[in-house]
Amino acid sequence: MTDVAETCVQENPVERYLRMDRIPHIWCPGCGIGTTVNCFARAIEQADVDLEKLAIVSGIGCTGRVAGYLNFDSFHTTHGRAIPFATGLKLANPDLKVVVYSGDGDLVAIGGNHFIHAARRNADLTVICVNNFNYAMTGGQAAPTTPLDAMGTTAPYGVCERPFNLPFLAKSCGAVYVARWTTYHVRQITKAMVEAMNKDGFSFVEIISPCPTLYERRNRLGSGLDRMKWFKENSVIKNGSDTRNIDIAYQQPIICGKFVDIDRPSLLEVTEAKIGDIRGKQRWADVSRRQKKSIEQTE
Amino acid sequence: MKTDPAGVLTGAHYLDGDFACGEGAMAAGCRFVAGYPITPSTEVVERISRRFPMMGGTFIQMEDELASMAAVVGASWTGTKCLTVTSGPGFSLMMENIGLAAMMETPCVVVDVQRGGPSTGLPTMVGQADMMQARWGSHGDYELIALCPQSPQEAFDLMIDAFNLSEIYRIPVMFMMDECVGHMTEKVVIPEADQIEIVPRKLTSQTPEEFLPYRVNGGYVPEFARAGDGYRFHTTGLTHNEHGYPVMSAECQEQNVRRLIYKIRDNADQIVRFEDDGVDGADIVLVTYGITARVAQMAMEMAREQGVKVGMMRLIIAWPFPEKRIKELAGKIKAFVVPEVNYGQMVLEVQRCAEGLAPAVLVSHGGGGVHEPETIVEAIMGAAK
Numbered sequence: 187m188t189d190v191a192e193t194c195v196q197e198n199p200v201e202r203y204l205r206m207d208r209i210p211h212i213w214c215p216g217c218g219i220g221t222t223v224n225c226f227a228r229a230i231e232q233a234d235v236d237l238e239k240l241a242i243v244s245g246i247g248c249t250g251r252v253a254g255y256l257n258f259d260s261f262h263t264t265h266g267r268a269i270p271f272a273t274g275l276k277l278a279n280p281d282l283k284v285v286v287y288s289g290d291g292d293l294v295a296i297g298g299n300h301f302i303h304a305a306r307r308n309a310d311l312t313v314i315c316v317n318n319f320n321y322a323m324t325g326g327q328a329a330p331t332t333p334l335d336a337m338g339t340t341a342p343y344g345v346c347e348r349p350f351n352l353p354f355l356a357k358s359c360g361a362v363y364v365a366r367w368t369t370y371h372v373r374q375i376t377k378a379m380v381e382a383m384n385k386d387g388f389s390f391v392e393i394i395s396p397c398p399t400l401y402e403r404r405n406r407l408g409s410g411l412d413r414m415k416w417f418k419e420n421s422v423i424k425n426g427s428d429t430r431n432i433d434i435a436y437q438q439p440i441i442c443g444k445f446v447d448i449d450r451p452s453l454l455e456v457t458e459a460k461i462g463d464i465r466g467k468q469r470w471a472d473v474s475r476r477q478k479k480s481i482e483q484t485e
Numbered sequence: 486m487k488t489d490p491a492g493v494l495t496g497a498h499y500l501d502g503d504f505a506c507g508e509g510a511m512a513a514g515c516r517f518v519a520g521y522p523i524t525p526s527t528e529v530v531e532r533i534s535r536r537f538p539m540m541g542g543t544f545i546q547m548e549d550e551l552a553s554m555a556a557v558v559g560a561s562w563t564g565t566k567c568l569t570v571t572s573g574p575g576f577s578l579m580m581e582n583i584g585l586a587a588m589m590e591t592p593c594v595v596v597d598v599q600r601g602g603p604s605t606g607l608p609t610m611v612g613q614a615d616m617m618q619a620r621w622g623s624h625g626d627y628e629l630i631a632l633c634p635q636s637p638q639e640a641f642d643l644m645i646d647a648f649n650l651s652e653i654y655r656i657p658v659m660f661m662m663d664e665c666v667g668h669m670t671e672k673v674v675i676p677e678a679d680q681i682e683i684v685p686r687k688l689t690s691q692t693p694e695e696f697l698p699y700r701v702n703g704g705y706v707p708e709f710a711r712a713g714d715g716y717r718f719h720t721t722g723l724t725h726n727e728h729g730y731p732v733m734s735a736e737c738q739e740q741n742v743r744r745l746i747y748k749i750r751d752n753a754d755q756i757v758r759f760e761d762d763g764v765d766g767a768d769i770v771l772v773t774y775g776i777t778a779r780v781a782q783m784a785m786e787m788a789r790e791q792g793v794k795v796g797m798m799r800l801i802i803a804w805p806f807p808e809k810r811i812k813e814l815a816g817k818i819k820a821f822v823v824p825e826v827n828y829g830q831m832v833l834e835v836q837r838c839a840e841g842l843a844p845a846v847l848v849s850h851g852g853g854g855v856h857e858p859e860t861i862v863e864a865i866m867g868a869a870k
């Protein structure tokens with residue numbers, strides 16, 4: 187009996203990482219965002235991260251609210267601008283571990299330009315993208331991730347555009363870590379988050395999530411639970427897949443796995459080496475003289 | 486406190502306004518700059534990117550001005566003094582995150598080297614048509630401070646003030662240069678570092694347990710916690726309470742936004758700054774700023790030679806606007822004459838504040854050049870009749 191009572195009063199292991207004074211959260215029943223937050227809370231325990239130096243940056247939308255529920259230095263920024271905000275934060279204090287946590291519309295539609303450039307420059311950021319195939323906060327509009335032919339409130343006859351293949355986009359722009367999982371794969375998500383956070387440079391985790399209130403309902407795909415069953419039955423794990431071949435088509439199998447895990451000097455590494463070089467060389471009088479001369483010339 | 490000598494290029498230099506502005510920022514302790522190239526402002530970041538490594542500063546060229554402004558707001562949360570630099574088209578893109586800076590109460594400085602507009606306009610030629618945008622450009626209600634240098638020396642000197650004001654009030658400060666001031670080259674005297682007084686970030690002394698990021702205890706400006714210092718704070722662009730948590734209600738909006746507005750309005754008397762020249766006893770008062778103040782100087786002298794009692798009030802800080810001074814003068818003079826390189830922006834403020842006691846005559850110039858002094862003299866003579 188005592189054991190049971192003790193078990194009952196035990197703190198939920200992830201509570202300490204959440205702002206419990208803000209619970210209940212705003213997410214709908216069956217939504218997958220909370221699942222990913224649970225995974226994240228478990229991942230930070232395993233990752234090589236100083237929790238006092240961890241900063242979470244979100245943009246706008248349902249996933250954009252994640253920053254507000256995580257009990258770390260957290261920034262709920264403008265729509266699409268989480269990545270550049272985070273880039274400034276990280277560069278101005280490289281001791282921080284900066285995680286961008288946002289949705290597909292925020293990161294790759296309005297924020298798409300920032301996404302590709304952060305990957306290109308290998309900015310020292312971990313980007314977690316919860317992809318629920320639509321703009322949920324505003325009521326289920328089509329997104330650049332909505333599969334061709336799927337319905338959205340702004341695509342009442344089905345989407346006419348090919349969606350982004352996010353792992354391919356991230357990889358081709360230079361990301362050093364790229365993985366995709368669904369919210370059914372909680373252990374793999376956690377592991378991917380740990381691996382992503384332990385990388386230097388731009389790491390990217392896409393998590394396919396149900397949005398039962400909007401995407402699933404409009405497309406008659408059932409409840410959140412139905413969707414989890416569908417993820418279970420229709421996910422194909424292919425680690426190391428060529429990201430060119432993992433497009434998501436409407437109600438077709440979703441290829442999951444870790445696709446990229448490489449090393450490439452990160453933005454900070456390159457910057458620090460170059461600046462160290464500039465300062466180092468300055469000790470030699472001739473370079474110093476040239477430096478001064480070039481400054482004078484610009485005057 | 487005195488500034489870090491590493492950023493101070495003490496001595497007499499021959500600099501253009503853009504370089505002087507960059508030197509001012511570095512002397513003020515700015516150590517993070519994000520920018521995107523745009524004429525006629527690019528020289529500011531060219532200067533800074535060359536000099537920054539020697540003083541531990543970080544420059545990054547972002548993918549656009551949306552990103553530049555966002556990076557600056559993010560970087561400022563480390564306690565670093567931050568700057569971005571642009572011109573009209575980029576200024577438009579920055580408006581989104583200038584609003585974020587205002588809402589999150591993030592100190593930063595935004596330089597706009599004004600060129601002719603609208604749209605792409607006259608990239609290499611002067612304009613002063615972003616003055617209202619500086620004040621009202623981002624959506625919603627907020628207040629900020631905007632400075633208007635008229636020379637390279639002032640581009641240096643006022644930059645120090647711009648950073649200090651942004652720290653005191655935790656606001657984005659607009660630095661409204663124009664292409665002429667940016668590209669004119671003059672003597673700029675940079676003092677010793679121990680002559681430059683700077684305002685450091687007001688870091689909280691409270692413990693993480695007691696600290697609330699937006700509690701002001703009856704004051705106007707909350708204390709600051711840096712990311713990574715263990716405070717685990719939250720901040721948002723949403724309407725928020727003193728915890729920094731979003732609250733969607735009219736009551737919270739009133740508490741939150743009223744303070745953003747009144748931290749400037751209630752301190753406007755301390756902030757407003759202008760320079761008078763022969764205003765006492767004048768019949769006509771020129772209200773000017775930036776490069777136009779220097780053109781108007783000649784016009785004033787020409788009009789005085791013709792026997793008109795004309796004075797000049799030069800705006801050094803355009804926002805907040807010197808409302809009281811304009812109203813006081815309006816009761817004593819015949820007319821205001823307001824030359825500006827636009828089709829009438831600050832003249833609207835003069836008219837509003839004069840409350841009909843004296844007319845305010847606009848002398849417009851569409852941009853791409855500055856006024857002929859004769860045009861201003863003509864307006865003065867007309868107003869003096």
